[in-house]
Amino acid sequence: xxxxxxxxxxxxxxxxxxxxxxxxxxxxxxxxxxxxxxxxxxxxxxxxxxxxxxxxxxxxxxxxxxxxxxxxxxxxxxxxxxxxxxxxxxxxxxxxxxxxxxxxxxxxxxxxxx
Numbered sequence: 001x002x003x004x005x006x007x008x009x010x011x012x013x014x015x016x017x018x019x020x021x022x023x024x025x026x027x028x029x030x031x032x033x034x035x036x037x038x039x040x041x042x043x044x045x046x047x048x049x050x051x052x053x054x055x056x057x058x059x060x061x062x063x064x065x066x067x068x069x070x071x072x073x074x075x076x077x078x079x080x081x082x083x084x085x086x087x088x089x090x091x092x093x094x095x096x097x098x099x100x101x102x103x104x105x106x107x108x109x110x111x112x113x114x
Contacts, residue, residue, distance in 0.1 A: 020073045026105040029084065038090060046114050049110050049111070049113055049114050050111075052110050052112065053106075053108075053110040053111050054107075056103050056107045056110065057103050057107045058099050060099050060102060060103020060104070060106075061103060062102075063099055064096055064097055064098075064099040064100035064103075065100075066094045066096055067096035067099065068093055071089070071092050071096050072093055072094050073091030074089075075090070075092065075093060076093045
């Protein structure tokens with residue numbers, strides 16, 4: 001059971017670690033050069049904002065993917081029976097995809113605060 005959960009969440013964990021390590025390395029490099037900020041908590045604030053942006057994008061994209069998958073399959077099933085429903089169902093797919101765009105916009109606002 002644990003191996004199944006690890007395999008399911010392994011890409012997410014690897015992606016998050018890949019997003020965190022370059023930011024931490026950049027902060028360590030700036031500190032080594034002597035251009036460290038005077039406030040010691042600003043490094044933690046930067047990492048926290050980066051993590052918040054990563055979570056905003058990750059969760060919204062995963063949710064949008066799940067929604068588009070379910071809505072898209074239901075829409076094609078409905079369109080196979082009644083072709084006139086296809087244009088109406090594309091609207092619902094676009095609304096689900098808007099969730100990913102919203103997450104991207106929130107992440108960009110968080111990154112601008114860094």
